[in-house]
Amino acid sequence: MSQSAASPSAVPRSAAATSRRIDVELGERSYAVHIGPGVRVLLADEVAATDARRAVVVTARGLEAVPDPGVPHHMVEVADGEEHKNLASVEGLCRSFADAGLTRDDIVVSCGGGTTTDMVGLAASLYHRGTPVIHLPTSLLAQVDASIGGKTGVNLPTGKNLVGAYWQPRAVLCDTDYLDTLPARERLNGYGEIARCHFIGAGDLRRLPLHEQIAASVARKAEVVAADERDTGLRHILNYGHTLGHALERATDFALRHGEAVAVGTVFAGRLAGALGRIDRERVAEHLEVVAHYGLPTRLPEAVDVGELVELMRRDKKATSGLAFVLDGAAGAELVRDVDEATVMDCLRAMPRDGR
Structure with missing residues (x-):
């Protein structure tokens, strides 16, 4: 884990003008889901809306996939995949949050597929009994389903998603540009949720x-x-x-x-x-x-x-x-x-x- 210097986003802010916004209406815990090319550039605005002073960015897509969140931040690289979606990974993330000095008034950002949003969401729900989280889902499956709705969870050897919590994100940025680099099978994987x-x-x-x-x-x-x-x-x-x-x-x-x-x-x-x-x-x-x-x-x-x-x-x-x-x-x-x-x-x- 290393602190990342602020850097400008590679995607122009005008790209977000073509996006769709869908609100998840949950009273005080309502949040927006932005869908479209380039919407990751809204990250700094969404972080600013939380008044967070620092962030931990957990990314399965590399450091370059996440724009500057607009506050001092640490980057943690993880790997997508069900084999990593377990309690040991959640503990590791919580340790990273503590090492970064994260408080419950700060913010966690996830960038990755559905297993990453599940795992990071659960870690955020547990750390300090609840720390805000923003998701940047990068797979089709995560954009249509896993990153939205506040269900977080990890697997046990006896079953899938048996340990979890409800923890709604502060925002979800479904940048469709992320999908351009998906392998064909991973894109097909997302269509399973669309079909149902x-x-x-x-x-x-x-x-x-x-x-x-x-x-x-x-x-x-x-x-x-x-x-x-x-x-x-x-x-x-x-x-x-x-x-x-x-x-x-x-x-x-x-x-x-x-x-x-x-x-x-x-x-x-x-x-x-x-x-x-x-x-x-x-x-x-x-x-x-x-x-x-x-x-x-x-x-x-x-x-x-x-x-x-x-x-x-x-x-x-x-x-x-x-x-x-x-x-x-x-x-x-x-x-x-x-x-x-x-x-x-x-x-x-x-x-x-x-x-x-």
Whole structure:
């Protein structure tokens, strides 16, 4: 960790003029999500609005990816990836905050993908029992979902996101210029969250330009979070496709990326809803069509064991009793608890597999 001298942003401030602003309405904890090319240049303004005197900038994209926050700051480099999303990494970040002399009146800035925003957000929520944080999400998945809504968390060996806290950011800057350098698979990974938005009230996003797909996804999430910040009801729908998705991540030791796994989980959610008589065949087929449109995987990995998947799904945070899934229905998506295990097993066994 080293202190960074102030330096001008490489992106002109005029670039932010074409951005979209979406507000997450949470009373005194409301904040803006800015979406568009060059919006990272708004960082200094957002930091100034918090009255912070210093900052710690945690970046998984290198030092040059973050503009000057406008206050004395230290830079901490980390790596994106589920293998780093654990309590040991959170402790390391908190130690870095303490070494930098950060107080609860200062600011933490994250720059990276969804695993980084999750990890840094949790560290900020714990340090001094809560230190403000601003996110600069750099992956498509982080821009459409992970950086927004205040859910932070890290993994345990037994499950994904089992340790976390609700900690809303002060601002989110979704600079679409970051996406220009994403590898093709990482961009595809983000489309997993966009595809599932089709079934939770965002509408059909398939023919929109990417920045409009991001904005529509963020707007829908902002609506849901504003109505149910602490996941007591409506917010469950944001986990569409995630129950099986999280299990597939664990079962493949994260060889299947989060968005890819959610895509398969979305197809499965349609099949399961059909098997339970909640939706008709056309709507079941629509799940497959939407996911396939984005070029996402639609089949189970060849080697995964159905019994292992069911056991992993039992550990899902929503599964307070039996198996629980967010499923489509006549009234839209909703959380369905105590889903019959035999039906789940039958649907899993009937899913097509890679290589078959």
